[in-house]
Amino acid sequence: MIIRPATAADLPAIDHVFRTSFCATFAHLYDPADLDSFLAGLTPEAWAAEFADPAYAFEVGEVEGEVVGYAKLGPNKLPHVAGGDVIELKQFYLLKSAHGSGLAGRLMEWVMAEARQRGAGRIALSVFSENWRAQAFYKRYGFVDRGPVTFMVGNHPDEDQVWELVL
Template structure:
């Protein structure tokens, strides 16, 4: 397993990791129409626009030359977090086969280092309120729960929790 900066050529693989991981983890929670509407919001043009924006940063995790995970940083848009030198971990997704391999640790280490390099002293993220595995992972990195936020999947509102950590 290795990590490296993402390239434009990685965007289709990042999209596939996102869709596969999200659906493997959460699809059973939603009406298929809500899931389809949510996923339709992630387009090749959208991924490319974020990738081209210097406010965002992407890192991929690979196994045997294939992208099996990624992390994306960007401007904070979450509530319950004081403004200032804060950055948001927008996404950290892995394929099931990459769980337990150390790739998540490598990606979060990159996330924290990149956030510091960008001048952030704090990081925010959101996690579904019942995603205990992710919450335990982030707690190990010093994240603390700051409060609820509604996360929409189509017309289905979920309760996420906003988490924040000092870097």
């Protein structure tokens, strides 16, 4: 298992991890039209602009040459988080086959190191209010719940929680 900076050639693999993980965890919550609408805006082509923007950073985790997880940092756009020296953990996804492998911890170590390297004193993220596994993971790293935020999946409003970590 290795983690490394993503390349533009990794965007299709990142898309696969995102879609597979998101759908396995959440698809049952949504009308197919809402899910399709949400997923249509999250594609390798859509992420290419972020990938080219130095304000964003992508890191992938591989097992035997296959991307099985990734993390993406970028400018904070979440409410309940004061401006200033904050960076947002935009996405953090692993395939189920990578759960329990230690990859999530290695990616989170990268997230914190990269945030510090970029001058951030805080990391913010949002997580689905009923995603207990993810919430427990973030709590282990010292993230604190800052309150609810609406996260739209198509026309379906979900309640997420904004979390913040002081580095």
